[in-house]
Amino acid sequence: MRLWLVAVLVAASALAYVLPTESLDVFYWATPSAVKIVGLDGRELWAQQAVYPLIATDRTGRCLAIANRLYIYDISVNIFVIERSLSTTVELSPQLVEMLAQYGIRLPQEIPVVLNLSLPLPPLILASVYKTTVVSLHTPYGYPHWAINLGPRANVTAIATNCEYVVAATIFGEVYVVRDGRIVDQFFIDPLGAVPRAAMNRQPLDPPITALTIINNTVYVGTLTGDIYRFKLPTEAELRSGRFDRGFTRLGSCGGPVYGLYTNPTGDPIALCFVKRERPYVVIYPYGLTFADPVLITYGIDTPRLVSAVSQDGRWVFVAVNNEIIGIRDGRVALKLRTPATPSAIASSWNGSVVAVGTLAGHFYLFKDGIPTVRTDPISTQLLLRAVRGNATGNFTIREALISVKPVTSVAVSFDGQVAALEYWDSVYVLYTARLPYVVDAPSDCLPLEAAVVAAGSKITYIYTLNKSGVLYVPYGEVVIYPLYRYLGDVRCKPERNFTLTIFGDVAEPLVFRYFKQFRVYRQPAELVSGPDWASGPTRFSAALTPSIQVQVSIETIPALADRLARLQSLVLGRIRAVIDSWEVDGKRTGAGFSFITVDVQKPTVVKAVYRVEAPDTVSEDEYGINLVDIVVYDSFGNIIDVGRRPLFSVYPVVVVARYTPSFLVTAGRGATVNGTDQLWAEYQSVVVFRATPVIEYGNGTREVFAKWLETGETSPEIKLTVTGPVKRTPVYVKQYLVSASPPARFEGVAGNATWVEAGKSVRVSIPAVLAEQGSVRTAFKNWVANGIPNATLNNPVQDFVVKAPLNITYQVKRQYLVILTSRFGVVPQSMWVDEGSTVAVVPNPTSVWSPPPLHYVFVGWRDVSTGVVYSYPQLPVAYGPMTLEAVWAIDPIPLVLIAGAAAGAVALIWFLRRRRLARLMAEVAE
Numbered sequence: 001m002r003l004w005l006v007a008v009l010v011a012a013s014a015l016a017y018v019l020p021t022e023s024l025d026v027f028y029w030a031t032p033s034a035v036k037i038v039g040l041d042g043r044e045l046w047a048q049q050a051v052y053p054l055i056a057t058d059r060t061g062r063c064l065a066i067a068n069r070l071y072i073y074d075i076s077v078n079i080f081v082i083e084r085s086l087s088t089t090v091e092l093s094p095q096l097v098e099m100l101a102q103y104g105i106r107l108p109q110e111i112p113v114v115l116n117l118s119l120p121l122p123p124l125i126l127a128s129v130y131k132t133t134v135v136s137l138h139t140p141y142g143y144p145h146w147a148i149n150l151g152p153r154a155n156v157t158a159i160a161t162n163c164e165y166v167v168a169a170t171i172f173g174e175v176y177v178v179r180d181g182r183i184v185d186q187f188f189i190d191p192l193g194a195v196p197r198a199a200m201n202r203q204p205l206d207p208p209i210t211a212l213t214i215i216n217n218t219v220y221v222g223t224l225t226g227d228i229y230r231f232k233l234p235t236e237a238e239l240r241s242g243r244f245d246r247g248f249t250r251l252g253s254c255g256g257p258v259y260g261l262y263t264n265p266t267g268d269p270i271a272l273c274f275v276k277r278e279r280p281y282v283v284i285y286p287y288g289l290t291f292a293d294p295v296l297i298t299y300g301i302d303t304p305r306l307v308s309a310v311s312q313d314g315r316w317v318f319v320a321v322n323n324e325i326i327g328i329r330d331g332r333v334a335l336k337l338r339t340p341a342t343p344s345a346i347a348s349s350w351n352g353s354v355v356a357v358g359t360l361a362g363h364f365y366l367f368k369d370g371i372p373t374v375r376t377d378p379i380s381t382q383l384l385l386r387a388v389r390g391n392a393t394g395n396f397t398i399r400e401a402l403i404s405v406k407p408v409t410s411v412a413v414s415f416d417g418q419v420a421a422l423e424y425w426d427s428v429y430v431l432y433t434a435r436l437p438y439v440v441d442a443p444s445d446c447l448p449l450e451a452a453v454v455a456a457g458s459k460i461t462y463i464y465t466l467n468k469s470g471v472l473y474v475p476y477g478e479v480v481i482y483p484l485y486r487y488l489g490d491v492r493c494k495p496e497r498n499f500t501l502t503i504f505g506d507v508a509e510p511l512v513f514r515y516f517k518q519f520r521v522y523r524q525p526a527e528l529v530s531g532p533d534w535a536s537g538p539t540r541f542s543a544a545l546t547p548s549i550q551v552q553v554s555i556e557t558i559p560a561l562a563d564r565l566a567r568l569q570s571l572v573l574g575r576i577r578a579v580i581d582s583w584e585v586d587g588k589r590t591g592a593g594f595s596f597i598t599v600d601v602q603k604p605t606v607v608k609a610v611y612r613v614e615a616p617d618t619v620s621e622d623e624y625g626i627n628l629v630d631i632v633v634y635d636s637f638g639n640i641i642d643v644g645r646r647p648l649f650s651v652y653p654v655v656v657v658a659r660y661t662p663s664f665l666v667t668a669g670r671g672a673t674v675n676g677t678d679q680l681w682a683e684y685q686s687v688v689v690f691r692a693t694p695v696i697e698y699g700n701g702t703r704e705v706f707a708k709w710l711e712t713g714e715t716s717p718e719i720k721l722t723v724t725g726p727v728k729r730t731p732v733y734v735k736q737y738l739v740s741a742s743p744p745a746r747f748e749g750v751a752g753n754a755t756w757v758e759a760g761k762s763v764r765v766s767i768p769a770v771l772a773e774q775g776s777v778r779t780a781f782k783n784w785v786a787n788g789i790p791n792a793t794l795n796n797p798v799q800d801f802v803v804k805a806p807l808n809i810t811y812q813v814k815r816q817y818l819v820i821l822t823s824r825f826g827v828v829p830q831s832m833w834v835d836e837g838s839t840v841a842v843v844p845n846p847t848s849v850w851s852p853p854p855l856h857y858v859f860v861g862w863r864d865v866s867t868g869v870v871y872s873y874p875q876l877p878v879a880y881g882p883m884t885l886e887a888v889w890a891i892d893p894i895p896l897v898l899i900a901g902a903a904a905g906a907v908a909l910i911w912f913l914r915r916r917r918l919a920r921l922m923a924e925v926a927e
Contacts, residue, residue, distance in 0.1 A: 017030055017055075017301060017302050017345075017409060017410035018030075018411070018421050018423050019055055019056070019057050019061065020061055020347070020413060020414060020421065021057070021060070021062075021140060021414075022060040022415045023414050023419065024040065024413065024414035024415075024419035025040045026040065026045060026061075026141070027421050027428075027430075028055050028057060028061070028064050029423070030053050030054070030055045030301055030302075031426065032051075032052055032301065033049060033050065033051070034047050034050055034053075035047070035048050035050050035064070036048075037064065037140070037142050038421075038428060038430075040419065040432055041430070042428070045142065046142025048066070050069075051068060051069050051070050051071065052069050053066050053068050053069065054066075054156060054158070054159045054302060055159070056161045056166070056212075057163075058161060058163045059312060061140065062163045063137060063138065063140065063161060063163035064137070064138040064142070065137050065161035065166045066134075066135070066138065067133050067134075067135050067156040067159045067168055068134040068135075068136070069131070069133050069156055070131075070132050070134060071131060072130040072152070078123060079120070079121075080120075080121040080123075080124070081118060081119065081120045081121065082120075082121065083116070083117065083119070084116075084119075085115065085116050085117070086115040086117070087113070088113050088115065089111060089112050089113065090110070091109060091110050091111075092108075092109050097109055130152040131152065131153075132150065132153075133149075133154040133156040133170075134147055134150070135159070135176070137161065137163075137166055145181075148178055148183065150168065150176055150183070153170070153174070154168070154170055154174070155171045155172065156169065156170050157169060157208060157210065158210060158211055158212040159212060160212035160213055160214045160219065161214065162214045162215075162217070162233075164179065164233075165177060165179050165184075165214070165217075165233050166179070167212055167214060167233075169189075169209035169212055169221060170209065171208045172188075172206055173188050173189040173206025173207050173208060173209055173223070174186065174187070174206065174209075175188070175209070175231075177233065177234075179239070184234060185234070185246060187246070188206045189207060189221065189223060189227075189229060207224050207225040207227065209222070209223055210223060210258050210304075211259065211260065211271075213261045213262060213263060213269070214233075217232055217233040218231075218232055218233075219232070220251075220263065220269040221261075222257075222258025222259075222261045222271055222273075223258060226253045226254050226255050226256045226257060226258060227250055227252075227253050227258075228252055228258060228261075228269055228271050229248060229250050230247070230248070230249045230269070231246040231247055234246075251269065252286070254271055254275075255273060255283055256273040256274045256275035256283065257274050257304075258271050258272070259273070259274050259296065259305045260272030260305060260306045260308040262314065262317065263310075263314055264314040265313055265314040268286070269285070270285065270286070270287075270310060270314075271284075272285075272294075272306045272308050272317075272319060274294065274296055275290075279292055279293070280292070281293070282321070284317065284319070284328065287328065287331040289331070291319065291321045291326060293321055293322050294306055294319065294320065294321050295307040295320040295321065295342055295343055295344070297345075300409055306319065307319070307320035307344060307345060307346055308346060309346035309347050309348045310348065311348040311351055311352035312348070312349065312350035312351075313351055315330060315351070316328070316334075316348060316351075316352030318346050318348060318352075319346075320342070322342070323339050323340070323341065323343070324336050324337065324338055325337040325343060325346060325367075327370075329352070335370050337355065337357070337365075337370060339357055339363060339365060340359065340361065340363055341361035342359060343357050343358065343359050343360075344358050344360045344407050345357070345358040345408050345409060345410050345422075345423075346358075346411065347411040347420075348413065349413050349415060349416060350415045353369055354366065354367065354368050354413055354416075354417025356411040356422070358407070358409070358410070358411045358422055358423075359407070361405055361407070362405045362406050362408060362424065363375065363376070364408055364420075364422045364460075366431070368473075371465070373464060373473060374420075374431065374433075374462050374463070374473060376461055406425055407424070408422055408423065408424060409423045409425060410423040411423070418432070419431065419433065420433075429459070429460045431460075431475055432476045433474060433475060433476070434473070434474060434475075434476055434503050434505055434506050435471050435472075435506040435507065436472040436473075436474045436501075436506075437469070437471050437507065437508075437509075437510040438466065438470060438471070438510050438511045438513060439510045439511070439513070440466050440468055440512075440515070441512060441514045442514065442515035443493065443516075443517055446486050446515050446517070447467060448467050449466040449483065449484065450464065450465055450466060450484040450486070451463070451466055451472070451481055451482065451483045452481070452482040452484055453475065453481050453482075454482070455475040455476075455478070455479050456480075458475070462475065466513060469510070472511075474501075474503055475503065476503050476504065478500070479500070479501055480498060480499070481498060481499040482498050483495030483498070483513050489520075489604075490519060490604035491518070491520070492517070492519075492534055493515040493516070493517055494516055494517070494518045494534070494536075495513065496513075496515065496516065499511060516536065517536060518534040518536045518601075519534065519535065519602070519603055519605060520533065521533055521534060521535050521539070521541075521599075521604075521605050521606075522604075522605070522606045522607065523541065524606065524607070524651070525609065525650060525652035526652075527652045527653070528543050528547050528652050529541055529543045530542045530543070531607065535599075535601040535605075536601055536602075537600060538599070538600050538601075539598065539599055539601050540597070540598050541583075541598075541599060541607050542595055543580055543595055543609035544595075545579065545580055545595050546578060546579055549576075549577070549578045549613070549653070549655075550653065550654070550656065551573055551576045551658065552655065552656070552657045552658070553569050553572055553573055553576070553658050554659045555568070555569050555626055555659075555660045555662070556660070556661045556662060556684075558662050558684065561662060564624055565662060567621060568619050568620075568621060568626045568660075571619055575615065575616050576613065576615040576631075576656060577613075577614055578612065578649075578654075578656075579612055579614055580593065580609060580612075581593070581610045581611055581612035581648055582610045583597045583607070583610065584607075584608040584610055585597070585599055585605065585606070586606055587606070589610075608650045610648050611648065611649050611650065612646055612648055613646065613647050613648075615628055615631055615645075615658050616628065617681075618663060618681040620665065623664060623665040624664060624665075625663045625664070625665065626660040626661065626663060627660060627662075627681050627683055628645060628660055629660060629661055630644060630645055630659055631645060631646075631647050631656060631658045632647070632657045633647045633648075633649045633654050633655075634654060634655045634656075635651050635653075636653050636654070636655075661684065663681035663682055663683050664681065664684070664724075664725050664727065665681060666680050666681070666682045666723060666727045666728075668728075669728070669731055670731070671693050672691060672692040672693065672729065672730070673690070673691050674688050674689065674691075674729070675688050675689055682727075683723070684723065684724070685722060685723065685724065686722070686723050687720060687722055688721060688723055688727070689718065689719070690709075690718065690719045690720075690721075692709070692717040692731035693731075694717050701738035701806025701807075702735065702736070702738070702805075702806055703735075703736050703738075703756065704736070705733060705734050706731055706732075707731075707732045707733060707734050708732050709730065709732070710730040711728065711729055711730060712729075717731075734758055734759075736756040736758050737756070737757055737759060737804075737805055738755075738756055738806050738807075739755055739756070739763050739801070739803055739806070739808075739809065740753055740808050741754070741765050742809070742811065744767055744768060744771070745765050745767040745809060745810075745811060746765070746766060746767075747763055747764065747765055748764040748765075748766060757803040758803070759803060759804065760802070761802075761803055762802045762803065763803055763807075764798065764799070764800050764801075765799050765800075765809050766797055766798040767811055768781065775882070776817060776818035776881075776882030777817055777818070777881075777882065778815075778816050779813050779814070779815060779816075780815075780816050780833070780835075781797050781813060781814075782795065782813050782814040783811065784810075784811050784812075785809070785810040785812055786801065786808075787805075787806075788810075790812055814835050814836065816835055816836065816879075817834055817836060817879045817880070817883065818832075818833055818882050819831060819832050819833070819834050819877075819882070819883045819884075820884040820885070821842060821885050821887070822884075822886045822887065823844040823859075823887030823889075824857075824887065825849040825851065825857055825887075825889055826845050826847065826849060826859065827845045828842060828843075828845070829842065834883075835879070836880065837878060837880065838878065839877065839878050839879075840862070840877045840878075840885065843859055844859050844887050847859035849889070853895075854895045854899060856892035856894075857890065857891060857892070858889065858890055858891075858892045859873060859887055859889055860872060860873055860888050860889065860890045861875065861887075862876070862885040862886065862887060863887075863888050864883055864884070864885060865885065865886050866883070866884060870888055
């Protein structure tokens with residue numbers, strides 16, 4: 001069995017390339033599995049499957065020549081089977097024979113049997129691989145003119161066409177000249193000359209052909225050995241006659257493989273040869289120029305090749321060396337162009353004024369007269385999105401970069417340089433441009449600037465350089481223009497706006513790009529401070545109020561309190577925090593305590609949020625606690641930022657280590673202090689001093705006087721002790737009240753007119769009874785007045801007061817007059833002092849006198865001797881001044897009347913008794 005297969009192989013590692021047409025309204029694209037004709041709008045116009053094809057066209061792109069390099073597999077499959085037949089007998093057991101007989105089946109005990117065996121063997125497959133090439137010529141829209149198979153030996157490595165002939169050269173050094181679908185010439189490259197093969201005694205080793213080029217009817221051939229040949233194509237007349245001379249000639253050698261072959265304006269060859277010595281270099285034939293470190297590309301379908309190009313008029317030769325493009329005009333170096341990465345593809349317009357360059361890092365540059373007017377790269381779109389947000393770096397991850405970066409494998413430009421095509425592995429993009437004039441309104445130090453242009457539906461971002469004014473070559477269709485930020489260290493130029501335009505042709509009205517400056521703002525710590533990285537003018541920044549921090553607590557251990565200290569340690573962990581303390585703007589402290597600040601940014605500025613670590617000074621459980629010693633703040637590298645009880649930091653993240661020591665509650669009672677306060681958490685083995693206030697003044701005549709310490713009975717107001725546990729000391733005070741007396745009143749046993757008396761105790765106050773005396777008039781003590789309240793009952797000049805409150809003792813006085821008394825009878829004081837306005841409350845004793853009996857004298861009043869006024873008793877005289885009073889006596893008439901009446905009564909009684917006796921006698925007589 002024989003099976004013929006034609007395999008179409010696709011290898012992701014083999015790269016494609018593009019060839020331009022005159023205006024690049026279409027271009028030819030060779031991929032590992034197909035050849036395509038693509039229109040200006042990126043639409044696929046024609047495609048044909050092919051295996052690692054080589055393509056060629058003439059200088060104007062009028063046709064497409066394809067070398068489809070097929071692999072043909074000749075496969076034969078042989079299948080073998082082993083068959084055998086065996087004869088044998090089968091002996092049945094007697095029991096089985098008897099059992100079958102019971103059912104009517106009778107068999108002999110021995111039965112002959114034939115066994116047929118079939119054993120298939122694994123197939124034997126024999127495969128042969130043949131390499132061939134099918135050469136075809138097509139119109140610019142893909143229609144085939146003809147196609148021909150060059151045979152099994154034709155492993156084509158180079159192809160060229162002038163749209164009449166197609167010349168294909170192989171790795172074996174064989175040249176095929178094809179026209180109208182037939183091979184019109186076929187020969188080998190012979191280093192010794194074109195010798196007929198029949199005349200040779202042995203087959204020569206012909207050098208592989210690496211490059212071909214055609215100009216008019218002349219073909220130039222470059223080989224792996226560095227030889228350069230020339231031959232001519234037959235004319236129409238020669239073809240008709242069947243007799244022609246190809247004029248095969250060896251022109252020279254450049255010392256290394258020819259990996260670039262072009263023609264100059266005179267039609268002579270320009271060869272680029274790669275020479276590998278200790279240091280690689282390229283030789284440019286026939287100019288004799290050499291350049292070290294040329295770029296040799298080996299990954300494409302048409303490789304290996306040197307990254308190079310020639311202008312369509314042949315005057316300019318461009319070759320890549322390191323990260324430079326060297327431009328050679330008429331045999332002399334005339335231009336050098338720098339690229340950010342190693343160039344991988346070059347194309348030129350007809351006169352070399354426009355050069356398209358692709359790099360291994362995916363950049364694409366379009367130089368016009370040596371100045372980059374358009375550039376792009378595979379990550380420009382992502383960079384643009386970041387740039388629109390003001391991010392200068394893009395901050396790509398390695399994964400993003402690896403996904404995004406694709407080498408530019410091929411480039412092409414139109415005759416006038418207005419259209420360019422660039423290929424990334426398996427995708428092609430077309431840049432069809434129109435003229436867009438522009439004007440830049442920006443600070444002078446911002447220039448030059450850049451703008452990015454994204455066409456609708458495109459995955460490529462094109463970047464342009466902006467001067468004060470100029471012209472942009474922008475893609476056709478709907479485009480979005482993003483003026484890019486310009487970074488000048490800590491200053492950047494920010495565009496005012498973006499533009500969305502629809503381009504259908506050259507634009508007449510210039511586009512105005514406006515820029516203004518912004519300044520770099522360094523936010524510290526960046527993880528906690530929110531706000532723009534770039535700003536101009538008043539800008540608001542905010543910071544986290546209480547950022548999270550990593551906290552550690554270290555406590556000096558006391559074995560007896562280990563469990564309690566462990567609980568206190570876990571308790572304090574949750575109470576240590578960082579809070580916003582203040583802001584620093586360019587090193588100047590401002591905005592204390594606020595979580596936001598507004599800064600007028602007029603230059604590069606450092607906005608720093610300063611945080612303070614807060615930890616409780618003491619954390620306690622009952623009367624046991626821990627005291628804060630200090631706090632150490634470390635940065636993430638272990639460097640000490642600050643140390644103290646309230647340390648500050650402005651970096652993040654930080655590690656905070658709080659050091660604590662065991663402490664005990666030390667309390668002073670009312671009126672006392674311990675180390676200057678009423679209570680404190682004293683550290684273990686520390687010395688504390690209790691001080692009681694000797695006298696507590698209340699300012700209202702009340703005070704308390706220290707007496708002793710309640711717990712110990714000590715009477716000293718100051719004591720010291722060493723803390724080994726909870727301590728309390730309570731002072732005992734005695735309350736005293738201020739007692740004052742108005743002179744001449746005084747306190748017994750006290751000098752002065754004021755004294756402090758313990759509450760509840762009594763104090764004795766005395767005052768002279770007569771305070772002043774002048775003749776018959778004097779001033780005398782009347783009664784005591786306590787705190788402004790007179791008390792008439794307290795009229796003793798010597799008085800005891802019980803002190804229950806502050807006491808101010810005064811007194812009231814009275815005026816007295818001297819009254820002189822005289823009386824004929826009885827006893828009266830010779831004189832007496834009487835209060836002014838008071839009655840002279842005195843009468844003779846006794847007030848009635850028998851002198852002699854029966855004369856009875858009775859006191860009837862007083863007579864003012866000076867005025868003669870008699871005060872009839874019981875009316876008594878009132879003293880309004882000094883007086884002399886004389887007692888007035890009168891004879892009581894009642895005794896005398898009683899004596900006379902008694903005498904008359906006796907006479908009447910006697911008369912009555914006599915009458916009564918007479919009557920009784922007359923009665924008796926009458927009886």
